[in-house]
Amino acid sequence: MRRLMMVCLYLMAVSFAWAEPVGRLRFAPGISVGRRAILEGLATVYLPRIAEALGVADDPAPIEVALTEEPSAPPGVTLGRAVTLSAPYMQRMPEDAGMVLHEFTHVVQGYPGGTTPSWLVEGIADYVRDYVILPEPARWVAPAQADYRQGYTHAAALLQTLIVRHHAGDYQALLVPLNAACRRGEDGAAWLEAHYGPLAQLEAEMRQTPPSRTAR
């Protein structure tokens, strides 16, 4: 009888563990098991690589993931460690893992609000995705055409220019101290100017730079 009880307790523990696997993400209700598996897989593989690119420890604290059905919502929104993804967007673009990785990069960035301008926050997130963890030259904006004020791939082109011209393609030489400054609450754009020169001059340098790849 006692042995039977132990077996029952063991089976209950196993079934509970099966139903509630321990992962990097915590999901709001209503997200299908298939989508949860895809998102958990992306988190497991790429969160450590994002942290490495930005030179920070991989924080094991869970990330809260929710979906919105709102048709006008942007593809993803991140606040602290809470990521809200657009269900309509994911239905339209089921292969856009890069959108999810962009939002995960914002989680790892963890900058205090209102210090670094959004063009640079978005530029760093796109740089990490498009040049480091999912290198995709097709997404790069040619430096001669880039306007860093637009953020995203445009600001990533400015970072790429600085990394190629000043660090021979070693992206961590720029990203790690820039990310650390932003996390401390410094203005990342002011940090760039203090280390590389006025933004107007950096923009002029970028416009003269031919398209190129990082060293690795």
Ligand SMILES: [Zn+2]
């Ligand atoms: Zn973003």
